[in-house]
Amino acid sequence: MPLPRVLKDLLSLPTGTFVEGAVLEYIESTCSNLKGVTYTSDRYGNIVAHYRTRPPGSTPLVFAAHTDHPGFVAQEMVDAKTVRAAFRGGVASSYMEKAKVRFWSGGRWINAKVRELTRTVAAPRFGAGATRPEEGLLTVAQPVEPNSPGMWDLGGPVLDGDLVRGIACDDLAGVAAMLALLARLSKKQAAAEAYCLFTRAEEVGFIGAIGAAEARTVSKKLPIVAIETSKALPSAPIGAGPILRVGDRASIFTPELTAWCGQVAEKLAKRRKGFKFQRKLMDGGTCESTAYVTYGYDATGLCLALGNYHNMNEKTGKLGSEYVSLSDWRSLVDWFEALVLDPDGFAPTESKNMARVDFGKKFYAQSARLETSPRG
Template structure:
């Protein structure tokens, strides 16, 4: 069978980018976000996202390199350049922004018949009403087919799909792709569309975080053209959804060994909605994840930055609906903080329902809010300001406490 290419733009609603995102983003940002959310991705199969990232960085003249496990490092051109930036003597901490390029999905294993593909799922997934759900299939080159899930088996823990078969449709006669070159995920009416200020997509987690790092890099590069490199690095990782594998591979390289300046990991995530972290109420200052709390001093700086930059327009809580790559950074000795965009229908499970969701907890498009993404960009920009009190985060609070002591000393 000769596979029929299913171009990504076939799935898009026929709306100009500026109308898709209205006036809340500039046209360059809107185009980049749309393109990233349109890319097929799954754990270990992030090549289409990587291609977009590399093309945009090359066009902008922003240095980058790929580490030995395939993560993209933004802001320096090589490992030697990475070491140099970390070893500069400076009181300004190096901010290492981290986001992952994968989303839960499946890999092809073998053809069990002419039109049935055995698959292995990687990462989280809905576990109800999954049989008969529509999926897309792609290769490293392009979209290849559509299909429906059948013969679904869950993991022993029952928290996600283990294996299944895909009844493949949307292909014509000819040589079919090798089974292990195919991968995919849940398919909905389009890779991305908008309803009001909600953006629906098959994979917001964590392509929104990737977008935020890219947008921040583009702005910093524009401002620092011809000047000294800003204290910024972006780490776009692979295979986060199966246990931070890309981040672990990166930290094992010890690229930051011998750093002469403070280094702060800043996790950017698209995280499951929770009480106190709701879609549309602003980005979340993440106090911790399911595994650990984050650095208290640097969180104080982040909290103060958010109160100044987004007064009344951000949220603050421990996001313990899952773990994030800040945990990996902390495990390898880096202090970490985090920001999240609240995510509806986490890992395509219809917790919140909405368009494309057939039943509660069934496969559903993820959704985020435009204002939350804009707020995330605002906080990323604000965190890059020079002169933030990283080394004395509690100084203003200490002055307040001393004044309180003076006021009440006579009563002691």
């Protein structure tokens, strides 16, 4: 089984925080070729794609994923062979000594190497005394233009058994899954409606997502399912199915929406052999769902367990490509489709009441025991 085209294409593109242009262009050109799909961007450059064909009338879902990844961004050449570059995103400084980097400048990759980290800040989440860089000096083979994204020079993308290895699986694998959903709906001309929100600048604090929430880029009435790759945990391994993310390091997401996504997955597992999913609290990081919930949206998360989170191979202490399971990724797209095509759709108040009715039926019958049994 080859690497699906959309994953291969996206994982080959340059990106960085605030410099997501190549990924955004790819999203726009893909959407322009899909019947039933239109797109717009908001004033922050986030893109909203909208699929609508014979809409069934239920509340459409919004899927959301971010288009950036931690890395360098060129600032200025300080001499013919040296560029000063910002580092945007959370990666521990200890991984970066003499690391090989490639800058995308003038339509080609230019080789570079980290010479020195010139500004670092404390990053206790990576261990006692750990830091992360904000700026560095890199030796470059040729001059690079300001705002060129600089990514780790780790090769790929490649398919290695069931593992998709690429520098920026976080979150281009999520972006790819959303484009695969749009392509599938469009190809079938499914009677459905759904939005896909592609955000910018997540890695420095959900800047694009917060902008989208402030600007009402999608209506407050629409539920948001944020898609992430999230650091694999011993209890949430790679290859055991995509994950219903009940919360992150900062918060718990909208319980009714989370429960409904779980119910749709259970129905899908019954009718499709081989579909499996996990339900977990992924507290290895914080994700955009927290931002959406803070702004009053109904929001939850689905994610793929991610290896070498932010390119940090904790076993070797060296940089490595990130990786996700291709079968998890495929199941995630199937899950999206099942959510969009679910005959009942998500109805916030209704599902709240349903949960209460079920819960009540199950346990109220037992309550008489409280009256008859002693307190002990």
